[in-house]
Structure formats: C-alpha cells, structure tokens
Amino acid sequence: MTDKAAKSQSHFARIFKQWRRNRRAVVGAIILTVIILMAAFAPYVTKHEPHRQNMRNRLQAPSKDHIFGTDQFGRDIYARVIYGARLSLQVGFFSIGLALIIGCTLGLLAGYYGGILDNVIMRFVDVLMALPGFLLALSIVAALGPGLQNVILAIGVSYIPSFARMMRSAVISTRELDYVNAAKSLGAKDRRILLTHILPNSLSPIIVMTTLSMAGAILSAAGLSFLGMGAQPPTPEWGSMIANARPFIRVSHWAVTIPGLAIFTTVMCLNLVGDGLRDALDPRLKNVG
Amino acid sequence: MLRKSLLVVFLVVAVAVAGAGAAGAQTLTVAQGADPVSLDPHGENDQPSARVRVQIFETLVNHGYDLEIVPGLAKSWRQLDEVTWEFKLQDNVRFHNGDPFTAADVKYSFERIKELPSPAAFLLDSVEEVVVVDAYTVKIVLSEPFAPILAHLAHPSNAIVNRRSVEEAGDDFGSQVAVGTGPFVFEDWVAGSHVTLIRNEEYWGEPAKAGRLVIRGIPENTVRAIELETGGVDIAYNIDPMDELRLSGTPGLVLDKYETLSTSYIGFNVEKAPFDDVRVRQAINHALDVEAVVDYIYTGQASPAGGPLPPLVWGALEMEGYEYNPEKAKELLAEAGYPDGFSTTLWTNDNAQRMQIAEMFQADLAEVGIDVEVLTVPWSTYLEETGNGKHDMFILGWVTVTADPDYGLYALFHSSQFGDPGNRSFYANERVDELLELGRLEADPEKRAAIYAEAQELIVEEAPWAFLIATMEVNGMRDNVEGFVAHPAGHHDLSTVYKK
C-alpha cells in the first residue's frame, strides 16, 4: 500500500467515524438501505403482483393477506409500494445523475477556462435559474407530455444550475492552489488537471448536494404526478399512487397514506444521510452537530 | 287577555316578516368543478361557463326539463315555409341595463355569433339571414331546410345579448360586464374563486327565489364534496362516484342522480381489417362486460347503452343492444375467419376513467382470444390522430348538446363527416346517409321519429361502434335546499331554488 493510499484511507476513515457518531444519520442510512434492498429484491419480498387487479377485493383495510390493504382496483398496496420504490428511487437517481453529469461538466469548464466560455455557460445557467426548480420542471413536462421518462428529464434539467454553480465556485477556489499551478507548470494536460486535481477536491460538496437533491427530486416527481403531469397509471410511482387514490381517501385512506409515508420516509432518510455527510465533510462544523 | 293575544299576533307577524326578509336576502352557494372561462355567451363553449351564463342570459326557446322545446324570449313561433321561421317575441322584457329587448337584439346577437365567430357558431351554420319584421317579430331564414333548428336555438351559446352593453364594455364584456335578460343580474366575478349574482327584481317571468347566488369553482372533487358536507356550500355539482358512496346516507345531505346527454363508445376503424367485417364488430360488442364497467368504474353513475343515442335525446330508441356473451363472440369470430382471435390496439386518451375502461376491456377481449395493446395518447393530439384514422379501436365520448338526434348521429355516422368532423370510425352506409339527410329535412315529428328509429336500428346492427354507456351525474345538496331540478345538459336553472 502506498503512502498516498494509506493517507486517503485514513482521511475517509476519519470522515466515516465522524459520520457514524451522528446517530440520526446512521438510522437514516440503515432505513434507506432496507428500502433499497426491498426494491431490488421486490419479487422475493412480496408474493403479490403490483398490477394484478381484483375488483371484488378493492379498498380493503390491512389484513393478513394484504398487510397494507388494497387500492381502488383491488391491487395489493404493499406490493405496489415496494415496486414503486424502484421507480421513485430511479427518478431520484437518474434525474440527479443527469444533473450531476451535465451540471458538473458545465461548472468545471466554466470555472477552469473562465472568459467567454464561462460567460456563455453561466448566462445559460442564469436563465435556467430564473425559475424556481419545480416550476422549471413543470414547464418542461408541460411541453414534453407526462410520463416517467419526461419527469426524469425535466427534474434533471431543473437541478443542473445548482450543480453547475457549485462546481464552478469549487473549481475557482482550487484553480489557483499551489499544487494545481505546479501541475500546470509541469505541463500537465487540462483534462488531467481537471480530473485528478480539481474534481476530487470538490467531492465533498458534490456528495452532500447529490444526496439532498435526490430527496428533492423524489418530492418534485410526486408533486408533478399529483398535478397529473407525472407518471401515468397504472405505474406504481408513489406520487402517482397518491394522486390516483385521492378520490378514495375518505372511504379507505390506506391507498393514500402508505405511499405518502413511503415518500416521506425515503426523503427524510436521504436528508438525514445528507446532513450527516455535510457535518462530517465540513470541518468547520465538525465538533458541533 | 286582549293584550296578550295582540302580543301573539304581533309576534307572529314579526316572525313572518323576518322570515320573509331572510328568504328574500337568501344567499345560495353552489360549487362546480372549475371557474367559468368567460361569461360572454358567445365566448368559450365550456360547461362551467354555461352553468353561470344560463342564470344571466336567455335564449329564444328553451329545452324544458323533459327536453321538449318550450318558449323563452320568443313566446310563439311558426314555420312560414321550408326555410323560414317566424318568432313572436315577449314584449315586456328589459335587459339588466334597462334597455328594452326587441327583435333588433336577436339580429345583432346572431350576427355577432357568426362574426366573432363564437366557438359554437357551427350551431347556426344553417342560418342564412335574420330579418327584423317589427319590434317584436323576427324571421330566421335558413340556407336549406333544417328540422332541428329550434333545438339549436335553445343551446345556451345562442343567447341574446344587448348591443349597447357589448359595445360599451368592449373587452370587458364577459369578464366585468354581463348584461342579459335572465332572472339573475351579474354582480361580481373574483377570478379563480367565485361569481356573485343577485336577483333581477324586474324579471319579466317568475322572479328568482334566492336573493343572491354565489357560484364557486372547486377543482378537487374530494374537497368539493367536503365543502358540501361541512356546509360551506349548499349545492355541489358532479359528486365523484367514490364521494357518492361515502356521502349517501349522511344526515343533512341529499344526493340527486340524473341522466345526461353524454355517451361513451369504442369506435372501430371500419376501413381496416379485421374491423371491415361486421361479424368481428358484433363479436366485440358481445365480448365486452359493460355492466362491470358501470359497477366498478362508474359505481353506478352510468347505464349500459344499447344504441348510439343517450336515452334522453329526442327520438332515442330504447334498445336492448348486445348482451355480454363471450361464447357468442367466439362463434362470430370463428365465422368471420378468426377462430383464434387476432392482435390489435385500443386507443385511449389520458383520462383516468377511460384508461381504466381500456384495462378492463383488455382483459375481456383476451377471454375471446383478441390480444389488445392499450395505447394512451395525450388529449391534445388524440382528436387529431383519431381524426386521421391511424387507430384500430378508440374510446371516446359525445355529448348531444342539442338533445336532438341529428346532433347525436349526423357528425358521427354520415359518410361526409369522415375523420375530424366526427366520423372517426369511417363508417359509410348509403341508407344511413340517406336517413340522416332526411331527418334534417323532415318537419313532421312523427315521420322524423320513424326516420331516426330506422337509422338507429341500422347502426346498432352494423355496429361501427361498441356501444358502452350513457353517463349519469350526481349533484349533492344540503337537505334544506328546495326546488332544484337537474337539467340533463348540466346547466341547471337556479332561479327556482331556495333554502327552507
């Protein structure tokens, strides 16, 4: 093991230790892991199929056979929530992945090269930022039409500005550091400098922002579904489940409450983990949290 | 003793006066599913707007509660020849701004409808000219004989407006100004919230019972039902099936279910195989379990349709239709050369109920060997694409707004109306064409009814559609509400309504 690797391992070990001390974050991470595992192994966790209708068995309260009851089509709510976790996590993962890749690339380029490129990129980012994220996503979905893929795209675009701006300022603050200048004067290629020196240095804020944004993305997707512009039935996306079951809320609230709790739990866990990461990664707040 | 009885008399009188006063100033609050778009009767042709406009504006003739034509601003009419109708107008009517109502207003209104054009101007396509004979007599000249003209004139979009108020208000007409002749006078419209109307004290007919009418738009069905339940509104239109289940039996509430002029159907593209074979179309009619749709999707807010016309439409036949019989369906498919069924597509727009229907029929058709793929198309492109005939089968609805069979059949089944005008199944049958044309010309009601009876029987037999349902709607009201009678077209007259 080289010195450098050992050093970085101890760095991360320290962060991990720091993070582990934050009980709330640990609880969040554990629940989140359980949710992810259940989503991944959905067919093994439930014997019901998420699309199986049984009209004679609709709007049942929880029972031994249907632990969270059934919805307006007699579908098992538990199965739908578990399969829905796949979709909602996907929305969070892919939309933020999209924002991360595009946003960080734009931010890196703008921050590193500066000048006209910086100006062009940042004016574009300013335009996207002129609208609050959800409204931007709403306008995009309005144009593209409803559906899960369009929702992912729209929410992804709406998160580009925050990643780009954060990346840009991170780059600017490291650009002039000694070792970057040293690498430059040694004739290292731009791409190498960006990828090996600047990007890793900006990792902490990226990780924190990614975690927290995923929470926001899942909520936004649910909001779009509520307005009828998100995932379409019979897709068991959580927001869409709530939206479509809300006429039945007074007859049987399970079909609304359970997916609501699912969204809420996932979002809360992502926030807990994100907060924990921020506290662990941000040395200034190290001893406080 | 005398003093005591005097006191009693006094008290009785006082209570009676107070009661009358309270009734006079009574505010009736009604909730519907959306805010109106415009109060100009010649503006956007949507139901939330019509529901407010009919309280303010009036038409020459009206559809009574049984959908027969009854006098409105015209007290009588007669047909002078095949294309000329003469109307005698009420002579004691004033607009809300004090102007007297005369024949010139009729001419102005109809010309305005055509000039704008009003989105419902097509209802007056057959009108060639409006002639003022004298102040209270007007002649309407048609370009060709058109028997359903009276039913068209009864449509709320053909209401009479006042020229002076339209011109003075300019762009504000329909939003800040709405001057009609009706039982209620427009007072105020708080955009997105409610419209307030007050009783027209100088109304020419029976004056409105309620002193003030507040019509609110509450888009969330559940919330609208809750407002009714908690007493925030006196009447709530369009109670959702689920809320109906929950509210029925709630003390203090009355639910009123009524038949509408809307129907839903599956159209076949009869130009495409295998739907060019009538046996395949009949087979599908037999294969669909429509009762299940009525029970589970509409939870009773619909009735199975035997034929193309909703039962309330004039001349609609009471038809048995196709019974649910998968065995029969399989036989017919085998006869047509598809013993093992086939694969096809069913189009629906992104409407929750229609998508549910599509899912249920997918299962029904699988039973008889037909493999159906459900395609969901956004509403914005749905009409265009089905109009172009890209589909195999599609789900759609039709509202026979004039309650006349011509409106409910001509655009949908006449071969001149292929595609966008309405005949999206591209059905062509010479005899049906002939009958639908005759129906437009025939003035004698008995003969006309016979013509439409034959047309309906032919259409059911030929099955260019799978006939699904006629929809019903439910209005909910507090139990102290009296005098409400639902209008099948949905724009209920509120002048007769009061609270006990």
Add this chain to the structure above:
Amino acid sequence: MWRYIIRRLLSLIPVIIGISLFVFLLMHLTPGDPAQLMLGEGAPAHQLEALRESMGLNKPWYVQYLNWLKDAVKLDLGRSLRSNKAVSAEILGRLPATAELAVAAVVIAVLIGVPVGVLSASRPNSMFDNVAMVGALTGVGMPAFWQGIMLILVFSVTLKWLPSSGRMGGWQYLVLPAITLGTGATASIARLTRSAMLDVLQQDYVRTARAKGLRRLFVVYRHALRNALIPVVTMIGLQFGGLMSGAVLTETIFAWPGIGRMLVEAINNKDFPLVQGTIMTFALTYALVNLAVDLLYGFLDPRLQSNYE
C-alpha cells in the same frame, strides 16, 4: 447604492428575455393544436383554419416570438386563448391571492422557524433539539399535497374549525393553505437558523462574552442572533422559490384563486399566452425578491456595504 440597484435591474433583462425564449420554445414543442382545443371536437375545418389565422398560429415560431416580445415590452402579454381576456389582466386579478398566501406562509415560517432554530442551537443535542430537528425534517419531507388533504380531513371535516377551500373573505380561509405552504419553509428556516447560530456561537467574541459570565440567553440574543440572521435572510429569499413552486400545489388543493392554480389550468388547456405570461410573472417576482434579499443582506451586514458603488 442606487447605481448598484440599477445595474442589477439591468442585468435582469437578458435573463428575463432568455427565460421567455426558453418557455416560448417549450410551448411550441408541445403537441396539439390550440385552435382545435379551443373549438373542441365537431368544429368544422373552415372555422379551425380561420381561427388559426386570426391567432397568428400559421406564422413561423420566431415571428410569433418577436411579435410577443414587442408587445411584452409594452406590458401587453397577449390574450388568453380560452377567455380572450388580456393575460396581464388575468394575472393581476389572481396575483393578490398568491401574494397574500405567500406572505402568510413566510410569516408563519419566520415566526416559528427562527425561534425553534435558536432554541435548538442554544441547547444542541438536547431533547428539544432532537425533537425539533426531526420535526423539521418531517416538514421538509412531507409532500405538500398529502399534508393539505390531511389538514382538511382533521381541521375541516373532523373538528369543523376551518373552511376546507376557497378564499371567500376572512382570515379563516387563509389558515390551512398558509400552513401547508409554509411548512417546508418553516422547517428549512429552523434548520438553517440552528446551524447558523451554532456557527456564530463558536466565534471568539461570543465565547468571550460567555466567559465574562454574561447570561446565556442574553449572549444568544444580543450577539449571536443578529449575525446568524444574515444567512437566514438569504434563506428566506431562496425559500421564496420553493414557496412559488408550493403555491402551484397548495392552490390546486385548496381552490385558492392564485396564479399557481391558474398556471396548472393554463397548461392543461394549452393556453400558451397565459402559460407564458404566468411563468414570466413567476420569473420576474423571483428575480425581484432575490434582489431585495441581496439589498437587505447588505443592510444587515455592514461589511458588505463597501461592495456598493
């Protein structure tokens, strides 16, 4: 100071034009023919064509955009395709309701969020802190529409304390929508106030004050709060974006007659001029609020005033 404001205002112009072009292009990507949607099925082809022509829908998109921009400069945002009313009039008619709701939500957020954050920070990791911060996370993670429905069920249906929808006059109508809309902001502000306070409490001058034996609460309020409020004010500005987004959902649930609900209806009706106008209003409000927050920031933190020319 004035020059700074003017410069900031001028720098808004390209951004506003950019977003208007962006939205305009989006609307043109939308499938569907507004004329068909206006007339509904069964409308004859000649009428459709006449309507398209009169609405200028037959011209190329850039001509339509330039025409729109030319009028927009004169504050003429066109006419709604459905109601035929001026878009600016439609927006002005609905704006007060949204403003009222947003202000009420901000007031709730500040009145609850700041004290909770301060108390949490003054006793970190205490029972109160833990409960408050889990509560705050609850607030952040709760889908607004779900919360709205639940509030109606509890306070309108079961307890019958408050009306369930509308804005029919009276403060009662404002309570539930404002709470629904304000929850997210309350939670964010509480969290931020807490961490900003903790930050400030670590600073030397506060430690000194404490060391001198000044009373704890006095230290907290006298020295720390003012400094901690600086990031909080910025946060309120940022939250305003969230409030505008939340207004779209909240207004739909509670039938609140604001521009958020109008936007949703306009999108559903493909009422392009109205969608465009409403979004521009949101963008402009957002920009102005952020500008105001920046100015307030400078006011609260005198060190930054040297930045003004």
